[in-house]
Amino acid sequence: MTLTQLSYIVAVDRYRHFATAAEKSYVTQPTLSMQIHKLEEELGVTIFDRSKSPVVPTEIGERIIEQAKEMLKQSKHIEDLALINDEELKGEFRIGIIPTIAPYLLPLFLKSFTDKYPKVKLVFEEMMTNELLELLEQDQLDVGIIATPTEQSFIHEVELYYEPFVGYVSGNHPLSKKKMLHIEDLDASNLWLLNEGHCFRDQTIKLCKKHRREASKDLNIEFESGNLETLKQLVEQDFGMTLLPYLAINQIDQQCAKAYLRYFEEPIPRREVRLAYSREFLKNNIIEAFAEEIRECVPEELKKVDKSLVVE
Known part of the structure; x- marks a missing residue:
C-alpha cells in the first residue's frame, strides 16, 4: 500500500x-x-x-x-x-479559488509572487465555495480565496480587500443614461445572473430592491450562465445589464466597449474577498507571504473601505 x-x-x-x-x-x-x-x-x-x-x-x-x-x-x-523552520519559502502550495475572482485577480500578482518565491510551486484549482470549503476540511487545499464568510469553526480567515460591484449596461438600457447607479435602481428581473451556487449571484440578488420575476417582461430571452464573460457578451449584444466585480473592468477596453460601465454612488456595494485556511500553524510563512503579495498588488481603492454596505 x-x-x-x-x-x-x-x-x-x-x-x-x-x-x-x-x-x-x-x-x-x-x-x-x-x-x-x-x-x-x-x-x-x-x-x-x-x-x-x-x-x-x-x-x-x-x-x-x-x-x-x-x-x-x-x-x-x-x-x-x-x-516550518526553513528560512526560504518552498514547497507545493495548493489554492482553491472561486470563478468570479480567479480571472481578474490572478494576473495582478502571480508574476511578482513567483519572482519573489521561485521555489514555491503554486497549484490553483477553480471551484465553487462549497466544494472549496469541503476540500479545506479534508486538507486537500492549503488555502482558498473566497468572497463570503465561512461561519465554520475549523476555518481561519484573513481579510484581503473589499471589491465594489460595477454595473455593465447595454446601450438601449434605461440605466445607460445615468452617470452613476444607486442600489435602488437594481431590478433583479432585468439583470443577467450567474447560475445558482455562485456567491456572486446571491450577493447580486441581495442588492436588488425589486424582486426577480419568473422571467423578464421586456425580453423574450431567459438565460443564466456559470461564466461572467458570457453575461458580458450578452450585454454587449444590447441585451439588458449585469453586475461585475471591480477587478473585471481591467479586462474591458472602455474606448472600444460595446456597453457602458456604470459605477455606484455612495453607499457603494462591495464584497469582502478573503483568504481561508484550515490549519492554523502549518505553512503559515507561505500563507502570510501569499496574502501580503495580493494586498500589495490590488488597487489602493480596494484596501480601505467603510464596511457599512459589504454584501455577504
Whole structure:
C-alpha cells in the first residue's frame, strides 16, 4: 500500500470518474486504474463498483477512502512540519479559488509572487465555495480565496480587500443614461445572473430592491450562465445589464466597449474577498507571504473601505 495509491482512490471518489481522476492526478487512466486494482488485490476487497455510472465506492470502499483521507492528511502535515523552520519559502502550495475572482485577480500578482518565491510551486484549482470549503476540511487545499464568510469553526480567515460591484449596461438600457447607479435602481428581473451556487449571484440578488420575476417582461430571452464573460457578451449584444466585480473592468477596453460601465454612488456595494485556511500553524510563512503579495498588488481603492454596505 502506498500514499500514491491512496491518493488515487480519493481522487476517484471525488470525481466519480476514472478518466477525470487520472487527469486531475496528472497520470494516465491505465496507470491510475492499475494502481487501484493492485491496492484492491492487496487488501482483498473491491473499493469501487465499476458497474455503475458514475462510479461509486462499495460499502467497505467508503470506509477505506475515509481512512485514506486521514492518512494523506497526516502525511502532508509531516511534509509541512519539515518546512516550518526553513528560512526560504518552498514547497507545493495548493489554492482553491472561486470563478468570479480567479480571472481578474490572478494576473495582478502571480508574476511578482513567483519572482519573489521561485521555489514555491503554486497549484490553483477553480471551484465553487462549497466544494472549496469541503476540500479545506479534508486538507486537500492549503488555502482558498473566497468572497463570503465561512461561519465554520475549523476555518481561519484573513481579510484581503473589499471589491465594489460595477454595473455593465447595454446601450438601449434605461440605466445607460445615468452617470452613476444607486442600489435602488437594481431590478433583479432585468439583470443577467450567474447560475445558482455562485456567491456572486446571491450577493447580486441581495442588492436588488425589486424582486426577480419568473422571467423578464421586456425580453423574450431567459438565460443564466456559470461564466461572467458570457453575461458580458450578452450585454454587449444590447441585451439588458449585469453586475461585475471591480477587478473585471481591467479586462474591458472602455474606448472600444460595446456597453457602458456604470459605477455606484455612495453607499457603494462591495464584497469582502478573503483568504481561508484550515490549519492554523502549518505553512503559515507561505500563507502570510501569499496574502501580503495580493494586498500589495490590488488597487489602493480596494484596501480601505467603510464596511457599512459589504454584501455577504
